[in-house]
Amino acid sequence: MIQDSKRYALCFVPFAKLIRIHRISEMTNQLTFKGASEMPMISVSFGNMEWNKTGAWRAQRPFYEDKTPPCSAACPVGNDIVAFIQKITEGDFEGAWSLIKEENPFPGICGRVCFHPCESKCNRGAYDEPIAIHALERFVSDFASTLNKKIEKVPGIRKGKIAIIGSGPAGMSCAYHLAKLHYGVTVFESSSSAGGMLRMGIPSYRLPKDVLDRELSEIQALGVEIRTGIPYGENLKLDDLKDYQATFIATGAHRGRGLNIPGEKGKSGFGGLDLLRKINLGNRVKLSDKIAIIGGGNTAIDVARSVIRLGKKATILYRRSKEEMPAFEDEMVEAIEEGVKIRYLVNPIRIQQKDNMKRLECLRMELGEKDESGRRRPVPIPNSNFFIEADTVIIAAGEEIEVSFLPKGMEKRDGVVLTQRDGSTGIKGIFAGGDLTSNQRTVAHAIGSGKRAALAIDCYLQGKDAEEAIRHVLIGEGPSLSIFRHFHPEERPMNSHVVTFEELNTDYFETSKRRREQRGPAKKRIKGFGEVTSTFAESIALEEAERCFSCGTCNGCENCYVFCPDASIMKTEEILSHQVDYDFCKGCGICFSECPRGAISLKEEAR
Amino acid sequence: MKRVITGNQAVAYGVILSRVDVISAYPITPQTTIIEELSELIANGRLNTRFLKVESEHSAMAALIGASTGGVRCFTATSSHGLAYMHEMLHWASGARLPIVLVNVNRAIAPPWNIWSDQSDSLSQRDTGWIQLYCENNQEVLDTVLQAYRIAESVKLPVMVVLDAYVLSHTSEPVEIPTMEEVDPFLLPYCPEYAIDTQEPMAFSTIATPEYFLEFRYKLQKAMEQVPDIAKKVNDEFRSRFGRGYGAIERYGKEEAEILLMTSGTVTSTSRIVIHKLIERGYSVAGIKIKRFRPFPSEEIYDEIKGAKKLAVIDRNLSAGVGGIFAHELRASLYSREKRPQVFGFISGLGGRDITPELIEEAIQYTVDHPQPEEEILWLGLKK
Numbered sequence: 001m002i003q004d005s006k007r008y009a010l011c012f013v014p015f016a017k018l019i020r021i022h023r024i025s026e027m028t029n030q031l032t033f034k035g036a037s038e039m040p041m042i043s044v045s046f047g048n049m050e051w052n053k054t055g056a057w058r059a060q061r062p063f064y065e066d067k068t069p070p071c072s073a074a075c076p077v078g079n080d081i082v083a084f085i086q087k088i089t090e091g092d093f094e095g096a097w098s099l100i101k102e103e104n105p106f107p108g109i110c111g112r113v114c115f116h117p118c119e120s121k122c123n124r125g126a127y128d129e130p131i132a133i134h135a136l137e138r139f140v141s142d143f144a145s146t147l148n149k150k151i152e153k154v155p156g157i158r159k160g161k162i163a164i165i166g167s168g169p170a171g172m173s174c175a176y177h178l179a180k181l182h183y184g185v186t187v188f189e190s191s192s193s194a195g196g197m198l199r200m201g202i203p204s205y206r207l208p209k210d211v212l213d214r215e216l217s218e219i220q221a222l223g224v225e226i227r228t229g230i231p232y233g234e235n236l237k238l239d240d241l242k243d244y245q246a247t248f249i250a251t252g253a254h255r256g257r258g259l260n261i262p263g264e265k266g267k268s269g270f271g272g273l274d275l276l277r278k279i280n281l282g283n284r285v286k287l288s289d290k291i292a293i294i295g296g297g298n299t300a301i302d303v304a305r306s307v308i309r310l311g312k313k314a315t316i317l318y319r320r321s322k323e324e325m326p327a328f329e330d331e332m333v334e335a336i337e338e339g340v341k342i343r344y345l346v347n348p349i350r351i352q353q354k355d356n357m358k359r360l361e362c363l364r365m366e367l368g369e370k371d372e373s374g375r376r377r378p379v380p381i382p383n384s385n386f387f388i389e390a391d392t393v394i395i396a397a398g399e400e401i402e403v404s405f406l407p408k409g410m411e412k413r414d415g416v417v418l419t420q421r422d423g424s425t426g427i428k429g430i431f432a433g434g435d436l437t438s439n440q441r442t443v444a445h446a447i448g449s450g451k452r453a454a455l456a457i458d459c460y461l462q463g464k465d466a467e468e469a470i471r472h473v474l475i476g477e478g479p480s481l482s483i484f485r486h487f488h489p490e491e492r493p494m495n496s497h498v499v500t501f502e503e504l505n506t507d508y509f510e511t512s513k514r515r516r517e518q519r520g521p522a523k524k525r526i527k528g529f530g531e532v533t534s535t536f537a538e539s540i541a542l543e544e545a546e547r548c549f550s551c552g553t554c555n556g557c558e559n560c561y562v563f564c565p566d567a568s569i570m571k572t573e574e575i576l577s578h579q580v581d582y583d584f585c586k587g588c589g590i591c592f593s594e595c596p597r598g599a600i601s602l603k604e605e606a607r
Numbered sequence: 608m609k610r611v612i613t614g615n616q617a618v619a620y621g622v623i624l625s626r627v628d629v630i631s632a633y634p635i636t637p638q639t640t641i642i643e644e645l646s647e648l649i650a651n652g653r654l655n656t657r658f659l660k661v662e663s664e665h666s667a668m669a670a671l672i673g674a675s676t677g678g679v680r681c682f683t684a685t686s687s688h689g690l691a692y693m694h695e696m697l698h699w700a701s702g703a704r705l706p707i708v709l710v711n712v713n714r715a716i717a718p719p720w721n722i723w724s725d726q727s728d729s730l731s732q733r734d735t736g737w738i739q740l741y742c743e744n745n746q747e748v749l750d751t752v753l754q755a756y757r758i759a760e761s762v763k764l765p766v767m768v769v770l771d772a773y774v775l776s777h778t779s780e781p782v783e784i785p786t787m788e789e790v791d792p793f794l795l796p797y798c799p800e801y802a803i804d805t806q807e808p809m810a811f812s813t814i815a816t817p818e819y820f821l822e823f824r825y826k827l828q829k830a831m832e833q834v835p836d837i838a839k840k841v842n843d844e845f846r847s848r849f850g851r852g853y854g855a856i857e858r859y860g861k862e863e864a865e866i867l868l869m870t871s872g873t874v875t876s877t878s879r880i881v882i883h884k885l886i887e888r889g890y891s892v893a894g895i896k897i898k899r900f901r902p903f904p905s906e907e908i909y910d911e912i913k914g915a916k917k918l919a920v921i922d923r924n925l926s927a928g929v930g931g932i933f934a935h936e937l938r939a940s941l942y943s944r945e946k947r948p949q950v951f952g953f954i955s956g957l958g959g960r961d962i963t964p965e966l967i968e969e970a971i972q973y974t975v976d977h978p979q980p981e982e983e984i985l986w987l988g989l990k991k
Contacts, residue, residue: 036822036829041704041763043823044801045810 054566058587058605064578065601067495067552071118071133073476076444077104078451080482081118081133082553083492088136088545089555093538097144100137101151102484105176105219106169106447108145108211111138112533113202114444115328123551126501129514131548132536138517139536145214153222156182160461163188163244165232168196169443170250170434172219173450174457177483179222181458186244187224190231192281196252197435198443200277201299203306204529206331233405238430246457248423249406250434250450253399253441259294263351264395272303272396279306279529287312288391292360294348295396296325301332303396304340308526314340317388319347319365324375334532337522343388347380351393360388401436414439421479422456422466423449431457448480455483499552499598508559508596515544554578554599560591609783614775617745617782618684618710618768619644621752623654624790625708628679631659631670635689636722637772638712642684664689668696668707675705676811678802680756683707686772687714687728694732697765701736701827703812706759706766706797708752709737713872713923714772715958723959724772726872726924730900730932736827738766738834739900741871745780747853747898750845753785753794754853757841760797762830772959774873785849793848831902838899855904858911860893861886866974867912867948869895869920871933874962878921881967892971897933905940918948919974921967921987923956930954930984951980955987962987 033039071081080099087096100107111134122130159182164171167189175185193199195212220226230236232251241247256271258264272295278285291307293300296318304314316335318325321344325332336342350361364384367376400415409427411418416437423431433449435441452470459466470478473485476498485492517533519525525532536544556576561569568585570577580591592602612620618641622630630649632642648654659674661667664685671681685693690711700707715725729739740755742748748770755766770776801811815823838855846852860882870878875896882894895911895918897904912918922931929935934952941947953970956962966988973985 033819033822036825039819039822039826041800041826042702042811043813043815043819045813049810 053583054586055568055581055583058582058585060587060589060602061582061605062580062585062587062589062592062600062602064554064580064599065495066493066554066599067601068476068498069551069553070121070123070476070498070500071131071551073480073498074117074121075475076117076440076442076448076480077110077114078448078475078480078482079103079110079118079137080484080492082548082550084140085131085133085136085545085548086550086553086555088140088541089548091542093140093143093541094147094149096140097149100140103451103482104447105151105173106215106443107137108141108215109169109198109207110444110447111135111141112211112531113198113207115442117444123499123501123504123549124547127506127509127549128511132514132516132544135515135517135536136541136545139538139541141211141215142535143538150218150221151180154180154182159183159458160245161186161243162457163241163247164250165236165247166196166250166252166434166436167194167216167226167228168250168252168434168446169198170252170436170446170450170453171196171248172216172224173447174248174250174433174454175224175450176219176222177451177454178457179219179224181454183458185224187226188230188232188236189226189228190234190251192228194226194228196250197254197446200254200280201273201302203276203279203302203309205305205309205525205532206302208531238407245461246429246431248450248453248457249417249425249430249432249436250446250453251402251436252446253401253435255400255402256395257398257400259348259395259397261349261351263353264393270392270394272299272394273399275303275394276306279310285310288356289313290389290391291315291394292317292358292388292390292392293394293396295398296320296327297396297398298327298331299399300396301327301335301340303394305331305335305338306529307394308338308340309529315388315390316340316342317346317348317360317362318342318344319378320375321345321367324367334519334522334525338526339522345378346388347378348388348393349385356391358390358393360390360393362386362388399435399441420467421452422459422470423453424456424460424466429460451483452481455481455486494552495601497552503598504549504551505594505596508557509549512547514547515540550597550599552598554595555597557596559594559596560600563590563594565590608786609781611779612745612782612784613640613777613779614742614745614748614770615640615712615777616644617749618752618770619648620782620784621749622682623648624749624785624787625680625682625753625756625794626791626796627656627682629657629659629671629674629681630683631661631667631674631681632683632685633661633664633667633689635664635686637714637776638684638686638689638710640776641710641712664692665696668693668700668709671707672696672700672703672705675700675707676703676801676803678797678799680760680797681705681707682709684710684712686712687716687722690728690732691716694735697732697735697737699812700765702823704763704827704830706756706763708755708759708766708768710752710768710770712770712772712776719958721958722772724774724872724923725957725959726769726922726932727957729767729769730924730926732767733901733932736764736831737901738762738764738831740766740768741898741900742768742770742775743873743875743896743898745775745778745782746851748775749782749784750849750851750853753790754838754841754845756794756797758834758838761837761841762833763800764827764830764834769872771873783849783851789848793845834899834902835904835906853898854907855897855899856907856911857896857898858893859896861891862893863891863913864893865891865916866971867893867895867915867918868967868971868974869897869908869918869933869937871897871900872923874921874923874956874967877962877964878967881964881971884964885968885971890971890975900933900936903936903940908937908940909944912948914946915948917951917974919951919953919970921953921955921962921970923962925954925957949979951977951985952983953985953987960988 069082084096084099116134119130161184164187307314345365352359363380365378368379371377431453434446456466568581570579715721759766842852920934
């Protein structure tokens with residue numbers, strides 16, 4: 001029967017309907033009848049039921065209320081992730097960029113090097129795979145750069161002068177937000193070029209220098225002055241900054257931590273950061289062939305992968321096992337692809353010089369009880385001593401802050417400068433942030449702390465309570481905050497409740513695979529310092545953005561409108577008005593339970 | 608054009624040619640292939656009809672009630688338990704005077720579990736206010752779907768078109784399929800008397816107090832009473848356009864016969880052969896095929912009895928506690944007549960057992976041999 005196509009083709013011919021429907025006005029508008037002959041065929045109410053205000057039956061009241069998505073709550077920067085992904089789905093990439101830029105001057109950088117805790121908390125992870133948020137952020141930034149987008153400077157009266165020490169992610173984030181708030185900002189940088197750890201510590205195969213330069217120049221375009229080659233403590237003292245109403249110190253943690261083992265201070269040994277700095281500044285680095293790297297963090301991986309790119313052999317020695325390694329998973333995978341060897345449960349106890357070679361005496365380790373970091377403590381296996389030979393030993397066992405130049409009156413604890421939640425130090429008008437003040441040494445945490453300090457400095461200079469201001473704009477329980485919401489409290493309000501997976505109605509979602517950034521073959525990658533991964537194509541970005549559950553944020557899916565049995569969900573010109581017609585809403589809660597993303601709340605009706 | 612198609616395909620052709628606007632259905636054997644054919648055509652974009660997926664037959668009918676109230680032509684198909692599940696909504700469709708057409712493929716109702724032909728499902732719905740039309744072959748199936756819309760939309764009552772499971776639903780026969788150009792002038796677009804108008808909202812099927820409820824039911828009955836005339840006119844027009852037609856009943860066999868045999872559905876085809884043979888052997892016998900069960904064709908049947916003394920009825924259904932439903936209704940319709948034949952009520956073929964020529968002959972022979980039935984229910988082919 002199906003083959004009979006000719007016959008069915010006839011069915012497509014539009015069929016002019018000759019319907020004549022009786023209008024109400026034509027019908028007998030009668031309430032009483034003498035008998036059947038007068039009566040209509042069926043019982044019809046010629047009026048409607050609007051007189052029956054069924055809202056009076058309501059015991060619980062639904063209302064629209066956006067809540068905090070877990071991604072944003074987990075983002076140390078405080079990006080409004082759901083909102084910018086929403087813009088991507090609408091094809092408004094510039095809008096997405098503007099939204100990110102409200103909170104974060106560095107989407108191109110974060111999209112590449114952030115450890116994306118947002119994705120670890122993504123509710124979609126409990127369903128299939130988390131959204132590739134970092135890749136979307138990167139896409140948005142790169143898209144905007146093709147249009148040469150710049151943050152527009154809003155005209156305003158200059159409020160004051162602020163000094164910032166350190167041009168890393170914390171300092172520049174603080175500078176960015178202060179400049180937007182009409183402060184004159186001068187950034188002092190000890191090196192010859194700006195960027196701090198972004199420039200010195202991160203290899204360009206992960207973060208190309210043009211991306212860094214692009215985002216730094218956008219900040220400079222807002223009027224921020226960067227003065228390089230001025231090391232704080234040497235050429236610059238606190239007293240020199242008296243003209244400035246406030247100072248933000250974010251000098252980072254650049255001093256390689258030693259191992260405290262015999263022989264480590266010998267010849268042809270490098271600190272991991274020293275090596276990365278040299279490579280990043282384009283200095284010639286002379287290395288021998290066989291290199292041992294001690295440590296298990298990202299610096300160790302960065303060093304190993306850089307060394308491989310310089311044509312050498314790299315072996316990482318780590319005293320715990322793979323599970324405890326603090327380096328990011330993806331980086332480790334890529335490093336191993338590129339030929340980096342990792343030896344786990346190995347602890348060097350002595351470095352000896354033997355002719356031109358280094359000889360590392362090591363102990364084998366096993367894992368014991370958990371330590372305060374929650375990782376299992378490595379315990380030496382007695383008499384397991386063995387030797388590893390290498391031409392060069394590079395120590396990448398963590399970084400420390402430089403304390404010698406810090407002003408008196410700054411309290412230090414656990415190896416960091418102690419600050420209040422608003423970044424204020426014990427000294428009036430002096431704020432601090434970034435790696436200097438935290439052991440959570442990530443780019444994202446640094447950017448977040450710079451933003452927080454900008455808000456605090458503004459409050460300080462305007463005579464407002466910074467702590468109070470921060471409390472109002474925390475995302476979820478904090479610690480990250482939204483500076484946008486501080487200045488636009490009416491726009492995009494959000495309940496601090498963080499939406500859980502259980503609160504979603506996943507019946508409305510289909511499973512789909514997470515889109516991944518392409519990366520070139522390892523053989524090709526190690527030939528240079530070109531970027532390893534590539535930015536999403538527009539179509540892939542759209543597909544990935546479509547996967548977002550939009551937790552806690554209405555995206556206009558209209559499930560509520562479709563399912564409301566009382567037609568009480570209101571719409572204006574085809575768009576949900578996010579209002580409920582309480583004259584008729586009976587409070588059945590169907591809108592609440594059918595909302596896929598928890599953007600509707602229900603509360604008991606007060607009588 | 609003639610094609611060899613199954614009964615279920617004949618239904619699908621009927622629906623396509625009727626330019627149905629909305630279909631909603633839930634799968635159940637042996638109906639499923641009807642909806643499969645139609646939904647596939649819709650999915651492939653070859654049939655301009657809206658298909659509503661639902662989670663049950665109750666919802667399927669409810670959806671059509673909504674669609675029909677919106678003023679469009681609607682269709683569904685079901686069987687057995689599916690029809691039983693629709694029961695409440697069947698009342699609603701007729702009470703709301705909606706001309707929905709439903710095809711029911713007769714199937715027994717469990718337990719014991721059974722998927723074969725048995726009229727108990729459709730006859731269980733005899734009091735729901737639906738017109739019921741039973742079909743004998745696949746050609747009649749297609750033609751009856753077309754006629755059903757005409758009748759339904761004329762009297763504003765829903766119509767159930769009924770065919771036997773497997774014997775028709777899954778058996779292929781040659782069927783003449785009319786063209787759209789031929790059907791269009793016969794079946795004009797549906798023109799509802801009342802329909803939802805979002806510009807002037809009103810409430811349908813609102814409450815009717817005891818003061819008026821009786822009158823609404825009176826009007827429903829009056830609509831049913833119009834059916835014989837309207838169905839006849841529709842069939843006459845159909846015959847003139849397509850060269851074939853079907854009365855509410857059809858008498859065949861001897862002009863003047865002492866014994867009549869009343870059957871419905873496919874049993875009629877077998878009976879035609881048996882009666883033909885028996886006449887050759889000298890029996891005074893004729894057959895009555897009953898096509899329309901609701902409204903019951905009392906007048907038409909009485910007109911065809913023409914002095915016959917005995918009337919045997921073969922029922923492929925059972926109303927436990929009474930017997931065969933056709934026989935039961937027939938007795939009731941004859942009671943007020945002065946001259947009425949003795950009714951022999953046979954029950955046979957339940958749950959799809961074949962009603963063979965031998966069994967039919969046995970029923971006629973019994974009727975010939977007995978002045979009156981020895982029992983109210985005569986079990987044909989029962990293994991005691």
